[in-house]
Amino acid sequence: MVDVEMTIYHVLTNNLEMSELYKCPTNMTTNLIPRPIIGSYFLVSGIALIIIYLPCFVVMIKSKCRASSYQLMMLLAVFDLTSLMVNSVTTGVLGIMGASFCHYPLFVFTAGSIGLGSWMGGCVVCILLAVDRCVEINSNFPLAIIFHKQVFRLVMIVICIYWVYASFFTNPLLFTAQYSSWFFDPFIGKEGDLYHNIPHTINNLLVSASSTPLYIYLCYHLIFKFGYSTSMWLYRSKQQIIIQAVILCFFHATAAYIYVYMQFFPTPSWLIIIGQLAWQYSNGCVCLAYWTLNRTIRNAAIRMMLSKRIRKRFKLHMGIDEAIAAERDGEVASVSNVMNLMSGTAKATMTFNNEMTLYFVLSNGLDLGEMYKCPPNMTTPFYPRPIIGAYFLISGIILTIIYLPCFLVMLFSKCRAPSYQLMTLLAIFDLSALTVNSIITGALGIQGASFCHYPLFIYCAGAIGMGSWMGGCVICILMALDRCVEINPHFPFAFIFYKPVFRFTMLVVCGYWAFATFFTNPVIFNVQYMSWFFDPNIGKDSDLYHNIPHTLNNLFVSVISTPLYIYLCYHLICIFGYSTSMWMYKSKQQIIIQAVILCFFHATGAYIYVYMQFFPTPPWLIIIGQLAWQYSNGCVCLAYWTLNRTIRNSAIRMMLPKKIRKRFKLHMGIEEQIEAERNEGNNVVASTADTIMAHTAKVAPFLMETTM
Known part of the structure; x- marks a missing residue:
């Protein structure tokens, strides 16, 4: 159960006074641990990702399109920008300073609550975006009802409620400068198990378990159900959707798994950093996908930021109207040449031969x-x-x-x-x-x-x-x-x-x-790529x-x-x-x-x-x-x-004789361990040796059964 005293709601309703579980002991020394290199990376990359993301967000807000996918993308942008402020900008600043929770407890506590809520809210939106994609390619998809007008409004309200719950009614993440990452444990000398966040764990497991099958279903339909198109535009569109799906699913699943693991097991420093990077790019990869793979948002953002004169000078023809005008001026190839490049005969696919x-x-x-x-x-x-x-x-x-x-x-x-x-x-x-x-x-x-x-x-x-x-x-x-x-x-x-x-x-x-x-x-086998392909590369159509x-x-x-x-x-x-x-x-x-x-x-x-x-x-x-x-x-x-x-x-028993195992003290099995203890007992007081042997003999049958 969630302890309300460990939440930001308790802090806000208690005159900004934190619970005893988060009060740093007065006799506790809290040294600054500056990490300027990795801190600078998170700060600079976070600011860069936010600057890249903001034009896309503004374009979506100004857009007259109110399709369910656009509404979800706008809400995801809010969550992503908020998360980037925490997992990149705040992380970078605190990392450069070397400050941890006890240096700025209220600030870190509040930032962690906001970051956690944004992460959990963003997870739900990503799942719904995957469902929306599946509905677009298959109108009979079982969850299509979610995107009916009245139902979708209720869904959006539920997402907002879930974000409020995650932000205000669960215990937050707290920054630790030693690892340049965020943990639920504030490391103030109390038992780490007291700070486990079970709603966060369930959220992470569910987002991995649900998003992966959805994206696989999406890729399967794009590859098999839509067949093979001779249209280069359709081919590229399918390819881009698959790339977006794989990237988004990869970063979300990686961050989800690692942060669950970090809660319950000792984690090496390199894995903690990978988890932090995965969290950062689970938010940042969205804006990178918009700029590289989503032509509609990219073109609208460039139109908004650059004047027509600059776009014309650098041949940035954003939209069909500007492309036609450029063709008339002789700046680009004619429509007929483009159509010739895109045209071709349909390739026949073969079934089992x-x-x-x-x-x-x-x-x-x-x-x-x-x-x-x-x-x-x-x-x-x-x-x-x-x-x-x-x-x-x-x-x-x-x-x-x-x-x-x-x-x-x-x-x-x-x-x-x-x-x-x-x-x-x-x-x-x-x-x-x-x-x-x-x-x-x-x-x-x-x-x-x-x-x-x-x-x-x-x-x-x-x-x-x-x-x-x-x-x-x-x-x-x-x-x-x-x-x-x-x-x-x-x-x-x-x-x-x-x-x-x-x-x-x-x-x-x-x-x-x-x-x-x-x-x-x-x-x-193809030696040029040092790998194995179905196509033998002997001049025939690879689709066969x-x-x-x-x-x-x-x-x-x-x-x-x-x-x-x-x-x-x-x-x-x-x-x-x-x-x-x-x-x-x-x-x-x-x-x-x-x-x-x-x-x-x-x-x-x-x-x-x-x-x-x-x-x-x-x-x-x-x-x-x-x-x-x-x-x-x-x-x-x-x-x-x-x-x-x-x-x-x-x-080892099978490969090495007993003499070698005895020489190198490779005691494989309880009987060899007992024999080794007896041999070593010559140098020990007799009563002590007898006691050890007696206790060993008592547990021997159980251990022998468990090692079979």
Whole structure:
């Protein structure tokens, strides 16, 4: 429950007197900690973003358009400008001074209340903007009723009430100069748990869980439902909407996750700064999107700020009227030339073609279909990439060597719980994928070979890599479900892990892997970009090679896995409460870290590979996509070795003889720990040694069960 004495409402109704929980002790020393560099950055960047944002805000206010999207954008601008004043300008000033809460308690308290209210209000507006976009492209969208005239007025009132509640009736964020960021804990010597803001936590989890599926739905409709247009304007418009959606969703989700994590766990300084930057740009990226991607607002803002003479001098033709006038004066190309550039024939899209699959190749005497036959007159020079090729080859071999002991441990384990079976199958998919996306990628990169140098080998490798990726995606979703069932036996999908149903589930997963490997077109290696594409680049239309099952797989894995991991983290943080047990605390923290890492790499790889299919992609983003694919498989074994003590200990037992483990004091298991204690007992008083051994023996059976 929210304590009213910890809110700005209490301060305003109590003659600006703060609660005892926020009164700095008189004997407390509060030294200034100036941080001039990072403080200057926040101050300068905040002022710059506000200056950039203000013309867009004024344009929206002056506009006669009163569509629901414009009203939401205006309200969002109010929240964003207010937030930027707190998370950038105020942060910068206090950072340069080195002042924290106890130096200016009332000012920092008030600023934190305003900043928190603006953040939570802005989150709701961003969700509604995403819903509005979905309604624009699909009038039958379930939530379209929200934007009916009478209902929308009520919605706007509810948003304002929510902002008032967040600002005046929840405990605020407070600035700490040591980290150049804002925390709920004022750091005045009281227990940090007293200052947790549960409404803020729920807000952050909900905004991530709801906005991500909405933006994925939006991108899916733009890509698939609207088809492929020959109009350059429509193509660019679709591309810009998708870019805006991805950027806005990324910054909001990042800030939301990090600020929830900061409330409940010790957080390193670099992650705190990333959270602060994500909060800043969750507000600032909106105005940058207006200036770079929203032509209507950009043109109106330039019209408002610059006179017609200046616009004409620098050829800033804002609007069709000025463009026509410029054409008459010979300043721009004629309309006919522009239309010729925009015109073209419609490209026919192809549905599933059996001749493009590995099944066809195997059943046709290893002869590739016509779509993958390199023209005899085509020159394919080698294009060696030794540095990045060596990286992928070496890192792939290292990750495989690290993964193999964990795989053998799971394979020879007597445990046959659903989680172990899923982890074993995931290891098979991961090792297969690492062979393709790391080792084969590295070897081909060093050599400089592409598809036409080794067509059959690359074709088969791409099919195996594709099947391993899609099969691994399903396993990761099932593992997330299994985790949720472990912490909540009443979870709706618990029946999947009942013995007869789970066997059928495993058969379905294997069937899905077989379909993805043998009955969809594979990814093909391109050495120029050091990545794998569906288009073999042999001169045919790239639209013929789109893999729709892969696209749907990637969208679904992002939509499903993100809410599941959020649900998991929410239960661990909020439902299970706070444990005084260090083991329980570390276990919860490790599960959350594993969930975030696995979800991040899978979602990043999925989004980028979908984008690469349909839009021109810069080389740096292609490399990021390749790395995300590599570490979506490789991060699992790293998690086993660093966070999963059971598998790590078993792997060390398997690889190292007892003599070596004893020499380096690698006591893997309670029985070796007891033996080590007995050996060390020779140097200790006998009675003390007996006491230690007796107590150890009492807890041994419990510990042995928990480490199996």
